[in-house]
Amino acid sequence: MNYSTLYAADKTLLMVFNGSHCPFVDRLAVTLTCGYMWIPLYIALLLLVINNHKTVVQISLVIGMALLAIVLSEGMADLIVKPLVARLRPIHDTLMQDSVQVVNNYRAEGYSFFSAHASNTMAVAVFFSLLVKDRLFACTLITWALVNCWTRLYLGVHYPSDIIVGMVWGSVSGLFACTMYNKVKDTRSVRASDDAATTDMAYRRSDINTVICVMALLVIFAIIFSLI
Structure with missing residues (x-):
């Protein structure tokens, strides 16, 4: 299978997802893709970490490894791969401009390959999923x-x-950051700060439910905001 075949398949599949000419869904997609929209979720995850770890060392370790996951995903996408590949986004590609629907005049800047949005959100999701279990x-x-x-x-x-x-x-x-967390938390300096650091801990159900509820409320807010 050559590049032309893959590119054709890419374009065809994109047309399945791109736009629906539905004003509500258009506004919803623009709202959900905004990074600021999810700040309360990040705060809820931060509180989950703070409430379930006893020491500053442990809290700092989790936060540091979560940031590591984001730096790895963002750095590889925006600083290395995108400048090297220099693939135009569909909405900026002259070969696609007549086919791709521009939704609510939303036009992202920069190159297309690969998606930092997809990478960053998946890195956070995988890291915390492995952490909380x-x-x-x-x-x-x-x-x-x-x-x-x-x-x-x-x-x-x-x-x-x-x-x-x-x-x-x-x-x-996310997997790499969680692996590094498990390795570092077993070091002598971390064990000295908290005798329970090396044991498997269970995150409190109430804190887990808070994160889930925040996520649900944000989606509800996005839906209501898109209906207005």
């Missing part, structure tokens, strides 16, 4: 990441291959 919590975060991926296709700012590669690299970044 709760099925409903993991399903919630993975769904959140997939919703962000869908918005990028709907808005026509990424090809499906951009999203798939972003999801894969984000998952690798």
Whole structure:
């Protein structure tokens, strides 16, 4: 299978997801793709970490490794791969401009391959899912990441291959960060700060439910905001 065949498949699949000419869905996609929209979710995850770890060392370690996952995913996408590949976004590609629907005049800047949105959200979702080890919590975060991926296709700012590669690299970044966390937490300096640091801990159900509820409320807010 050559590049032309893959590119044709990419374009065809993009047309399945791009736009629907439905004003409500258009506004919803633009709202959900906004990074500021999810700040309360990030705060809820931060409180989850603070409430379930006893020492500053442990809290700093979790936050540091979560940031590591994001730096790995964002750095690889925006600083290395995008400048090297220099693939135009569908909405900026002259070969696609007559086919791709521009939704509510939303035009992202920069190159297309691969999606930092997909990578970053998947990195966060995978890292915290492995950390907390709760099925409903993991399903919630993975769904959140997939919703962000869908918005990028709907808005026509990424090809499906951009999203798939972003999801894969984000998952690798999150897995690597969690692996590093498990290694570092067993070091002598961390054990000295907290005798319970080396034991498997269970996150409080109330804190897990808070994150899930925040996620649900944000989606409800996005739906209501898009209906106005």
